[in-house]
Amino acid sequence: MPKRLTADAYIDGILNGDRVMLSRAITVIESRLRGDKKLASAILQGILPKTGNALRIGITGVPGVGKSTFIEAFGQYLTSLGKHIAVLAIDPSSRISGGSILGDKTRMENLAHDSRAYIRPSSTGLSLGGVARNTRNVMLLCEAAGYEVILVETVGVGQSETLVKGMTDFFLLLMLAGAGDELQGIKKGIMEMVDAIAINKADGVNELLANQAVSDYQSALHLMSHSTSGFTARVLSCSALERRGMDTIWETIEEYVKLTNSNGFFVKNRQSQNMDQLHSSIQQALQDRFYENNAVKSRLLSLEKMVSEGNELPVNAAEHLIDLYLNSQTSLDKS
């Protein structure tokens, strides 16, 4: 067990904006050691009243779209406005590859050396749901440490965008001109959840193509938008390489915030995100405790065999196991 401080020490450090303490607290949050769980929970509970004040922006796009360059350019634009920003990631590949821990920081070298920016790579070695839970908690710590804008990055393939969408206020999709969305591997479902699309690499010979793409995607978005926010999704162009278009993107986001603050969606959306997280946490915790239970463990294999061979009904086996589970809770208490 690594050396740990008291919860209060972490909490005080974070609230004072101490980056070292922030990083050490994140290590506790992401720790899979049983002994760290209580500490993590106490830290989170302690900083909770100081969270929620940052603007949370999700950024997605397929590999090759220039996501790191964009985040570096956009991040530095924000810090040049005096804002403190944190960059987090949900990287589905980190589960298999062991992560892009070094990757993230070396990809954004300038931003990494910016004193107003804090970059934390995706946690690794967990299920996608576990990574997302960690990222959400890290976001809270960063908010408590005083970061005003949180950028949560993910790769636009698979389920990770849904998770990022579920924890951010504004969702930005990066795309390229000249490639159909089919070719770019972006699913229709993602188009439906974005608040803005930025056509990146609108530089050099690409600039005309990018302008065409802006109007193409604008009509596509118009067709499929089911916005509940009241905000009409916007398509913009930018060049992260040449650091152009960052101001327009930020203005669009500010416009979104202003509108959704005035129509109440901003708060309502966060509330429903919290609610969704409550119920998915319940589902996850119910299953975790069930499958870790010794009474269940001792019977599961043989029942699985009977069910799989068609000698027991799945529903009956399920009921039987749950009875075993709940009865074991009773006897635990008696002993």
Next chain:
Amino acid sequence: MPKRLTADAYIDGILNGDRVMLSRAITVIESRLRGDKKLASAILQGILPKTGNALRIGITGVPGVGKSTFIEAFGQYLTSLGKHIAVLAIDPSSRISGGSILGDKTRMENLAHDSRAYIRPSSTGLSLGGVARNTRNVMLLCEAAGYEVILVETVGVGQSETLVKGMTDFFLLLMLAGAGDELQGIKKGIMEMVDAIAINKADGVNELLANQAVSDYQSALHLMSHSTSGFTARVLSCSALERRGMDTIWETIEEYVKLTNSNGFFVKNRQSQNMDQLHSSIQQALQDRFYENNAVKSRLLSLEKMVSEGNELPVNAAEHLIDLYLNSQTSLDKS
């Protein structure tokens, strides 16, 4: 509470192929009365040893593709071979509309009067998962009653195909010539799970178009097929209206069965379907019992409020509720 027989009476009736008793047993299975639950479970347990001998075929396609006409033609082809068939449905719309109870039988009038065929419409008024669970159980009853081929029909939009795929041996997609799959509303995901596509309405002026569609879809399938069965998905054409092509479709299915029996996939697939059902039953039952619990009910609303307003961490609230739930099991036992 309606008048009920003993479990043995239903079981004997079903095993003797008594259609009236089969229908009455299905009513018990689909009943939402608390008192029927035990009886339903006893009936299912009793017939279980006599199940699993039918060939289970899932059939999907968007509205307008001629699904009822196809099932009538294909069903009558099978009964003409001397086979006893049952036609079941998972109809997502039945949840909202109150069902297509009359619809199914009147749509397939000839088949409905065929003594070798048994048609049972989708159960209604439940969640899609509940409908699927009922259909699966009804399938078992039909197998015990001696039906040799079970056709499970669904509409090719939304999640119902995944449920049908998860309970059948062979999955057939009906399509039309001359309309892109985009236009037909078929998702790519469905193409990936089919064992065969039948281009219906290959009659009159459509026949040439159908032949073109066969080769188009064959190449499309070839590209996206990730078959674990060892069977190469086939594209065929047919005319349900003119009752042509039914023999070829049946031969294809027989070929599939022969191949997957010899390579072991047929049995392995059923085993993993059973296993999946066990674990989704566990998940469902854990949640049902949790949310029905009085200790949980009495605390849920206030915790939901705290979580949604950001004053409590979702994960902590979840743990707290689960502790309450498990402790209430203990005290139940003491009292």
